[in-house]
Amino acid sequence: MATIRDVAKLADVSTATVSRVINRNGYVNAETKRRVTEAIEQLNYVPNDVARSLFKGRSKMIALFVPDITNPFFPELARAVEDVANQRDYTFVLCNTDNDPVKESAYLNALQQKSADGFVIVSSSISEEQLEEINVPMVAVDRITGRSISSVTVNNYSGSRQAVQHLKSIGCKRIAHISGPEHTDNAVLRLRGYLDEVMYEDWFNSNYIAVGEYNFDTAREAAIELLRDCPEVDGVFAGNDLMGAGVLNAAAALGRRVPDDLSVIGFDGISIGKTLTPTLTTMVQPIYEIGAKAADMVITQIENGAPAITSEELPVQLMERQSSRRKE
Amino acid sequence: MATIRDVAKLADVSTATVSRVINRNGYVNAETKRRVTEAIEQLNYVPNDVARSLFKGRSKMIALFVPDITNPFFPELARAVEDVANQRDYTFVLCNTDNDPVKESAYLNALQQKSADGFVIVSSSISEEQLEEINVPMVAVDRITGRSISSVTVNNYSGSRQAVQHLKSIGCKRIAHISGPEHTDNAVLRLRGYLDEVMYEDWFNSNYIAVGEYNFDTAREAAIELLRDCPEVDGVFAGNDLMGAGVLNAAAALGRRVPDDLSVIGFDGISIGKTLTPTLTTMVQPIYEIGAKAADMVITQIENGAPAITSEELPVQLMERQSSRRKE
DNA sequence: AACATGTGTGTAACGGGTTACAGATACATC
């Protein structure tokens, strides 16, 4: 591979001049510039990013931390972050943290050594101290980790109320909630939204709440138990779409017809909702925009160094599909 | 951040000695080593990866190219590659190529500039010439791109025959195939397996073959048309699970009961198969192992420089679920 | 005594860019 020195020699100038041509800064005579450009062309020269990074202390690289890319919510998010990164000429690195603080900080260290310029993270576990140690821009997404970090989220609380309101509006009289994990702030917010919507209903009772992880299996288990214990339940608000799929499966296993006997609504708007039978009614998050917005914020901060902590909250939207229908 | 020079000064040795301690090579007196280690500890020193990369021309970084991470087959693959990369102390970079040769080579260039050490790629489009240009280890996965590159795949042909045999064995008399895209070698192999299994059946007719993309929507469309035109079809082999989901959805839309009227089998074994109603019978690929194996091959090649081109073919396995059942 | 081998450490060049600084020239201004 050709180096800047090869180019300099061929164009009969110093490396400084070549560098000036490449980076379009400082004065360069038009004729000189032509010669340099030609030499670059001829040698097929491309500047070495590593050398550049070393000098600048920056790498044009941002990383996304997600709990597990295997969860279909995250690929779409990743896609957005990657697209924006590319658009703005950054390299994109994906890291699965498994919600494990040890893995998280291992990644953080490894990437700092590589001069990563910024991070977009989905994390429930990162500590304020760790945040202090990072001296590059960082934006939290989907979940808020602490108040000393910028974030892009949706209004989980009001989205959750909307979801329950939808079930009420189609005539559900007994609405249960299969909640996500208690240590995750968005699950707590959704639970709170549900509670504030049903707490004062005379039919409400705490058996209508079950807790699972944000996945299919635990939700299915929880739903089977709940629906067996409370056969009067005619509406379920699932903590997210994956859990909604679990509820649909549980309903089928118990012979409960959806939406005739039971309406189900999820949260997220991931694409598997459309593949299910019946298709899943859900509160759609603008997942791609969330990721794009977060990536944009990080890169803008990298380049302009705007340090203010900002919190964006995007809207969710009801998407009615087959799993919920007005009762006769 | 502390540099090796700071450590050298504090321990009162040269940077060479510090480097020798860090890398455990060359001779270092035990007492000296102790002092250096202490200084490293005290300063919280971590070697700068970028400087290291610059000197060595290697970055301890591998990349995975996938058509689209949003397709649920790939996250699992990505997960495997990432895990192995981490285990062996490599950084993992994910790239979505959208099957676009332009994006592919843009990524290839960008990553070469960053001294990426190796690539795992899923691609139908990369050319032999491009392969020539890459002078780092590279392994193709899922699809074979050319004969000048190592690969890890499954036996698509025999897996496909097994799938059709399964439908026959449960009593299907008219078996259709919704095939994946014609420019993708694994789709072609699966189609060939299907053909070799049904071609000489007296019922066979070419209307039983439809072509789509490897996604839900096109398969759904294709299946609706096919099932409407050929109501006698009682078994469908879908090109992959996502397409299988499309077929199930189409069947539901047409009021065909699965598995009573129609049995459906997919290919891949991705997790959404379990979330569908009915759950989807499929030929399970060892996706994680494929990714792990490929990552392992790449890294081993990076470190030992074994240049021989090898092709691994892993087995697929029938997983019977609710979408297929023996006819009475 | 002469030489080989093993141990221990430092100096300095190197990888491939970037840029502060200095020097040179051209032109404008007073």
Next chain:
DNA sequence: GATGTATCTGTAACCCGTTACACACATGTT
């Protein structure tokens, strides 16, 4: 004619590790 300013270019230091090479000393060999 002196001074100022814009244009153009090169030298060399710098980013931060790694390692070839040189040198010193200890021990073993013949």
